[in-house]
Amino acid sequence: MSENIKVLIAKPGLDGHDRGAKVIARGLKEAGMEVVYTGLRQTTEQIVRAAIQEDVDVIGLSILSGAHSHLFPEIMKKLNDSGKDDVLVIAGGIIPDEDHDELKKLGINGIFKPGTPINEIVEFIHQELDVA
Amino acid sequence: MADLEKGYQEWKENKLDKTVNNYGERKDEFTTGSNRPVKALYSPLDLEEIDYLDEINFPGQFPYTRGVYPTMYRSRLWTMRQYAGFGTAKETNERFRYLLDHGQTGLSVAFDLPTQIGYDSDHEMSKGEVGRVGVAIDTLADMETLFDQIPLDKVSTSMTINAPASVLLAMYIAVAEKQGVEKEKLSGTIQNDILKEYIARGTYIFPPEPSLRLITDIFEYCSKELPSWNTISISGYHIREAGSDAVQELAFTIADGIEYVESALSIGMDVDSFAPRLSFFFNGQMDFLEEVAKFRAARRLWAEIMKERFGAEKAKSCMLRFHTQTAGAALTAQQPQNNIIRVALQALAAVLGGTQSLHTNSFDEALGLPTEEAAKIALRTQHIIAEESGVADTIDPLAGSYYIESMTDDLVSEAREYLDEIEDLGGMAEAIKAGYVQREIQESAYQEQKAIENEEKIVVGVNKYKEDSKEIGDILKVDPGLEKDQCQQLNEIRSQRDSSDTEKHLNEIREAAINDDNLMYPILDAVRDYVSIGEICDVLREEFGEYEAKIF
Numbered sequence: 001m002s003e004n005i006k007v008l009i010a011k012p013g014l015d016g017h018d019r020g021a022k023v024i025a026r027g028l029k030e031a032g033m034e035v036v037y038t039g040l041r042q043t044t045e046q047i048v049r050a051a052i053q054e055d056v057d058v059i060g061l062s063i064l065s066g067a068h069s070h071l072f073p074e075i076m077k078k079l080n081d082s083g084k085d086d087v088l089v090i091a092g093g094i095i096p097d098e099d100h101d102e103l104k105k106l107g108i109n110g111i112f113k114p115g116t117p118i119n120e121i122v123e124f125i126h127q128e129l130d131v132a
Numbered sequence: 133m134a135d136l137e138k139g140y141q142e143w144k145e146n147k148l149d150k151t152v153n154n155y156g157e158r159k160d161e162f163t164t165g166s167n168r169p170v171k172a173l174y175s176p177l178d179l180e181e182i183d184y185l186d187e188i189n190f191p192g193q194f195p196y197t198r199g200v201y202p203t204m205y206r207s208r209l210w211t212m213r214q215y216a217g218f219g220t221a222k223e224t225n226e227r228f229r230y231l232l233d234h235g236q237t238g239l240s241v242a243f244d245l246p247t248q249i250g251y252d253s254d255h256e257m258s259k260g261e262v263g264r265v266g267v268a269i270d271t272l273a274d275m276e277t278l279f280d281q282i283p284l285d286k287v288s289t290s291m292t293i294n295a296p297a298s299v300l301l302a303m304y305i306a307v308a309e310k311q312g313v314e315k316e317k318l319s320g321t322i323q324n325d326i327l328k329e330y331i332a333r334g335t336y337i338f339p340p341e342p343s344l345r346l347i348t349d350i351f352e353y354c355s356k357e358l359p360s361w362n363t364i365s366i367s368g369y370h371i372r373e374a375g376s377d378a379v380q381e382l383a384f385t386i387a388d389g390i391e392y393v394e395s396a397l398s399i400g401m402d403v404d405s406f407a408p409r410l411s412f413f414f415n416g417q418m419d420f421l422e423e424v425a426k427f428r429a430a431r432r433l434w435a436e437i438m439k440e441r442f443g444a445e446k447a448k449s450c451m452l453r454f455h456t457q458t459a460g461a462a463l464t465a466q467q468p469q470n471n472i473i474r475v476a477l478q479a480l481a482a483v484l485g486g487t488q489s490l491h492t493n494s495f496d497e498a499l500g501l502p503t504e505e506a507a508k509i510a511l512r513t514q515h516i517i518a519e520e521s522g523v524a525d526t527i528d529p530l531a532g533s534y535y536i537e538s539m540t541d542d543l544v545s546e547a548r549e550y551l552d553e554i555e556d557l558g559g560m561a562e563a564i565k566a567g568y569v570q571r572e573i574q575e576s577a578y579q580e581q582k583a584i585e586n587e588e589k590i591v592v593g594v595n596k597y598k599e600d601s602k603e604i605g606d607i608l609k610v611d612p613g614l615e616k617d618q619c620q621q622l623n624e625i626r627s628q629r630d631s632s633d634t635e636k637h638l639n640e641i642r643e644a645a646i647n648d649d650n651l652m653y654p655i656l657d658a659v660r661d662y663v664s665i666g667e668i669c670d671v672l673r674e675e676f677g678e679y680e681a682k683i684f
Contacts, residue, residue, distance in 0.1 A: 014245035014261050016334015019374045019461070022574055023581045039683050040334050041249075043257070065245060066501065066610065070260025096500040096607050113465040114498050115594040117585045 002032030002122070005129060007058040010038045010047045012075065015065035020092060020114070024060060027118035033058075033125075044074040052084050058125055061108075064093040069102070076106045088128050092116065133180065140177055148172060165419030166377030167579075168542070174534035182541050187432065191527050195435035197428050197540065198528040199486040200451040205524035209237075211489035212514045213290060213455065217242030217266040218501055219610050220618060221277035224267040228282060230504070236511060238489060239320075240290040241278070242266030243300070248335040250296040250669030254619040262615040265501075266292075270622045271662045275303040276310065285313040289320035290365070290455070290489075295337035297324040298346055299665050302656040305358070309660075321362035321411055321455070324350060327388040328367050330564050330679070332374035332573065337669060340561050342676035344395045346651060351396050351406040353652035362411040364392060365455060372415035373461045375577020378426045381415060382543060383550035384560075384569055386433055390551075391560040393442055403442045407449035414487075416458045416478035422543075423478070425536050427485025428528075429543035430454070436544075456482035457491040463498040466601060467593035471495035476513050483517055484530050490514060500607035567684035574684070625662050637663050638671050645675040 009025045011018055018040060025037045036054050038047065051059050059079075061072065072091065079085055090110035091103065100111050110124045152172075162170040182188065189195065192202030201207075214236055217224045228239055243266040246258035252270050253262045262268045269275055279289075284307065293300040301322050308318055326343040329336040336343070347364065354363045368385030376384065389410065396406050414430065417423055434452035438444040458478040463471045472495045479492045492510040494502030502510070518524055530536045557563040564570070583589040590596050637658035644654045651672075658668060 014249055014257060014335075015265075016245075016329070017373075018334065019577050023375070023578055026574075026578050027581070037683055039681055041257075065261060066264040067245075067260040069612070094498065094500060098607075115464055115466055115591070117595075118581065119585065 002126070002131075005033045005058065005125065005131070006054065006056045007033050007035045007060060007125075008038065008047070008051050008054055008056040009035060009060045009062065010042055010050070011040050011062055012042055012044060012047055012071045013063060013065060013067045014041055015063055015067070015093075016040055017064040017093070018062070020064075021060075021062035024062070024092065024118065024121065028060075028122065028125075031118070031122045033122075044071060044078055047075055048078040048082060048084065051079070051087060052082060056087060057129060058088045058090065061089065061091045062093050063091070063095070066094070068093075068095055069099055072103060072108060073106055076108070088125065090121070090124065092121075133177070136176060140175060164378070164422040165417055166379055166422060168379070168422070168546075174538055176534065178534050178538035182537060187541065188531065188537065194439070194447070194450060195432040196451055197432045198531055200431065200453055200488075204486060204527045205483075205518075206527065209518050209524060210483065210487050211238040211288065212236050212511060212518075213238040213240045213489045213491055214507060214511055215240040215242050215292065215457065215491050216507070217244075218608065219263040219267065219614050221267055221269065221274040225278050225280050225282070227504075228278075231507075231511070232282070232287070234508065234511060235515060238288045238290065239282070240491060241292065243291070243293055244268045245335065247300075247665060248293060248295070250299070250337050250665055250673075252664050252666030253615065253622055255666055259615070262618050263610055268614075268618050269300065269303070269665065270618070271625050271664045272303050272306050272659050273621070273625055273662060275300075275307050279304075279307050279311075283313070284308045284311055285317040290323075291320065292323045294323050294326055294329050294333075294335055295343065296665055296669055297322045298350055298652055298655050299659065299668050301350065301361075302652065302659045305656060306660050315358055316360065318358060319360040321365050322350070323367060323413070324364040325367045325388065325413075327391060327560055327564060328370050328385075330681070331371060331384065331569050333367075333370040334681075336679045336681075338672065338676040339679045340565070342645075342672075343679075344392075344561070345648075347392060348396050348399050348401070349650045349652050351409075352399070352401060353650055354409060355401070355405045361409065362453075363406065363409045365411050365413045366392065367413040369413050369415045369457055371573065372417060372459065374573050375461075375580060376573045377576050378417065378419070378422055379543060379546045379550065380572060380576060382426055382430055382433070383547040383554075384573075385412065385414070386430070386437065386547060387551055387554045387560040387563070389434065390437065390441075393438075394559065397442070403438075403444050404446040404449050407438060407442070407444055408446060408451075411488075412452055412454035414454055414456050414482075416456045416482045416490075418459065418462050418474065418478065420477055420481050421530075421535060422539060423481040424485045424530055425539035425543055427454070427456075427482065427487065428531075428536070428540045429547065431486070432540070433544050433547055453488045455489040455491070456485070456487040458482070458493045460493060460497060463493060463495070464591060464594050465498040467599060468495050468499060470593055471498070472509060472513070475510060476517070479513055480517055480521070480523065483523055484528075486528060496607060501610070503606050503608050567682065570684045622664065626664075629662055633661050634658075634663050634667070637661060638667060641668060641671050642675060645672060
């Protein structure tokens, strides 16, 4: 199940809060997934390029700065433009409820708030990728 | 003591153990918020090794365990300093004046991420970030707007700015000049703590060596020109937010402090010329009593180090003065109103720990930027502690508690073990380069997450007493159009400047960077002529290079 899943955890923009990103990266790894963490201050191009190069199944975007409404649409557009549109994109951090609809329209269906158990994220990934 | 020991053993065998055997306890093991063991009872036996005069003493006397001032809050309450800033300088100026009108006593500026990383608002990397987590500052013009109608000789201002701290400090001085306020009258703080940016907060620009040099340039400049300014706020806050426990927060913060003192000594400064202006910044987390002990331990530890290791002679050089902010990481997105109670407890611990200034978080901050209403409740929380609770009426009221005193002493020893380890690695800058500090913090962060998930650690509303999530009302929105306006304004300023002046200033900065001259002077000259933060930092990037973070 988790063994064949490859995940990119990415920090788009200038936000330096990466406690959550690192905890999730380690949690998914311990759940058996292969995880690549980009580190801080990634441009949208860098993230899309890494997703293609690493041929990941999932991209986890972590952001607490509020810049998601600008950066996430760019990432989704660049993924589409480059043909990497089969990837599952999830997000976490400080993302106000009222922005969720807009992000879901872009195809970001998993948006996880602070306090989400890692298992819930693992299950969501399994469900979406249709692995038992 | 022999009688006491005997009495204790009798009590333990005949009363405590029997009752525990019959009825059990709520948990197999009791630990603090930082996983340190907690006994059922503390008594005078736990204080046997502690010498009151050497290790606790009276307030205002070495090692300042009970507080840095002889009167503490009986003469003056702590400074209520709410961190604020969003959008444009004009909007933030309005929020500042609102807060001052509502009983806040000091200002604390939040800058947006481009400003913190030394990019102008029209830089490629700034897209989507302008005015988000703080106010956007490009040139002196923004700073003039930010402090419009706020007399800089009457307020003290704290600025959360690190890598480009010299630039923002220079702009603040330039605003004061325009207001006709003498430099000697300026009081406030710049965070200016780059080491914790590498460890925990992420707004670094340059590599450690030139960054430390920028910091010591500021120490030197301020010791001559800005006598009432706190030149650094050595911050454990973000280390704790990144997931460290209380001992790590204490140890790593003090270790950062040691590194800064070493750096200043290495350029030939006298310890007593700069140490009195060093200040600190700690986190107020949930384990109430452990936090009180942590603040007390921090004061003692710093005083001992300054005296014993650095030979400081001035009393002020040994006094650890600190700001506290309640823990952002303790705020829950679930049942957010509960955060009001969390913040009140954390703030109370900070006050009982003797903080000099305090920021209380707004309850809605796990959801987005705080609304005005939420920010007001946060400020009122401080007013209630100050005016109604009575805790400010006597100094260090928890002193003498067997538990508090023994824990204060334990925290000092445990932090010292870490300090020894860091010393073995060659000091804090080396320990950070090797990833040691980052790994220690990440391990704690992960263990805490696991403890919450397996319910060893309870967070109300998150893993116990859960409810279906309800949306709460408004959160503050930043106008997406402001980025364009800010860029336009910057362009106007650029077009009005004399470009040969700008060139001249940037060359002077470059020369000073190359020749190891104090950078504060040419930076101050440059900002007076509206040279932008991005232009100044670009020159320094060219000369110093940029820090490349490794992933540990």
